[in-house]
Amino acid sequence: MARPTRISIDLNAIKANLAHVRHLAPSSKVLGIVKANAYGHGAVAVARAIAPLVDTIAVSCMEEAQALRMEGVKSPLLLLEGAFTQAEWRDIAGQGMIAMIHSDYQWQWLQELAMPTPVMAWLKVDTGMHRLGLSLEQASEMMARMRSSGLIHDQLVLASHFASADEPDNPLNQQQYHRFSELHRKHPELLASLANSAAIMADPKYHLDWVRPGLMLYGVSPFGCEEVDKILRPAMTLSSQIIALREVKKGEFVGYGNRWCAAKPSLIATVAIGYGDGYPIAAKDGTPALVNGKEAYLAGRVSMDMLTLDVSHIHNVKIGDEVELWGKRLSVNRVARYANTIGYELLTRLPSRVQRDYVD
Numbered sequence: 001m002a003r004p005t006r007i008s009i010d011l012n013a014i015k016a017n018l019a020h021v022r023h024l025a026p027s028s029k030v031l032g033i034v035k036a037n038a039y040g041h042g043a044v045a046v047a048r049a050i051a052p053l054v055d056t057i058a059v060s061c062m063e064e065a066q067a068l069r070m071e072g073v074k075s076p077l078l079l080l081e082g083a084f085t086q087a088e089w090r091d092i093a094g095q096g097m098i099a100m101i102h103s104d105y106q107w108q109w110l111q112e113l114a115m116p117t118p119v120m121a122w123l124k125v126d127t128g129m130h131r132l133g134l135s136l137e138q139a140s141e142m143m144a145r146m147r148s149s150g151l152i153h154d155q156l157v158l159a160s161h162f163a164s165a166d167e168p169d170n171p172l173n174q175q176q177y178h179r180f181s182e183l184h185r186k187h188p189e190l191l192a193s194l195a196n197s198a199a200i201m202a203d204p205k206y207h208l209d210w211v212r213p214g215l216m217l218y219g220v221s222p223f224g225c226e227e228v229d230k231i232l233r234p235a236m237t238l239s240s241q242i243i244a245l246r247e248v249k250k251g252e253f254v255g256y257g258n259r260w261c262a263a264k265p266s267l268i269a270t271v272a273i274g275y276g277d278g279y280p281i282a283a284k285d286g287t288p289a290l291v292n293g294k295e296a297y298l299a300g301r302v303s304m305d306m307l308t309l310d311v312s313h314i315h316n317v318k319i320g321d322e323v324e325l326w327g328k329r330l331s332v333n334r335v336a337r338y339a340n341t342i343g344y345e346l347l348t349r350l351p352s353r354v355q356r357d358y359v360d
């Protein structure tokens, strides 16, 4: 492809980040999360790369799981939102997938189906986030019935999810941890899982039997840190090139809607990437991008296929120079703040229009 807009994915960085998870949580099993196209990194390529290094791979739904199976990924696959319909339970069982049971109706469906072989499942409980999961009372009662029913495999994992793990001092974390521990104490025969990336990095007591890293695998700080992490290695670099350069006089405007006005004579670089490529239109003037490794600043509203940078202060800028929009040297979290969003969102909404290149 001649258009220079690229997503470059460093699979070795993902493997190194996974090794860091193992280092932090040496006694836990690892559920590698590749939902939402591996946070935009390409689910098939990432799953193939991490398959030998994780214990199970997680996706959000059956469609995502089947896409991996079709491409030859043989690892155990867990569906984080479980069955969406009763019929789907048959496929889950038939294809040996592992399903999260987060609501009573999913368990009812399973009882009605009364399939001959037990399904593999995780049981999600709501310890305070109030998004998914059985209430603590419901869970306690249901677990006994599940185990005696013969419908569910013995290796049942009890799971819950933190609402504010990215704020380690938030008191809700301790509250959720205590509620979870209390339930687990009543059912010590079950395995337990609580930690997403932020919780893995925040406190070893959250590690338990299974850790569930997502964002940290991709080398982005789950705490929203805007510096490139010293330990985690960013896996994705979004880049393009300068396709036009012009001098604008003081008082001239740049881009749609006259948003940016030159306060002095300025050099403006036009870059071949826009909101049609996943770069956020919400990005404010001043959002950083790296031109030949030096910081340039967004000047004017992002267009569909292009954006404009003020490069007045950078020497020897030329047509064809490389521009990093985020990645190895510029944290996606930093760009996200200028666009009133979070790194997770910028990563997951990159369109298929932009080619992904893998380096291994």
Ligand SMILES: *Cc1c(COP(=O)(O)O)cnc(C)c1O
Pocket (backbone or CB within 6 Å): 033, 035, 080, 161, 195, 196, 197, 198, 212, 213, 214, 215, 216, 222
């Ligand atoms: C997405 C997800 C994770 C991973 O979260 P990160 O913050 O990306 O580490 C962990 N657990 C569950 C249940 C999830 O849905």
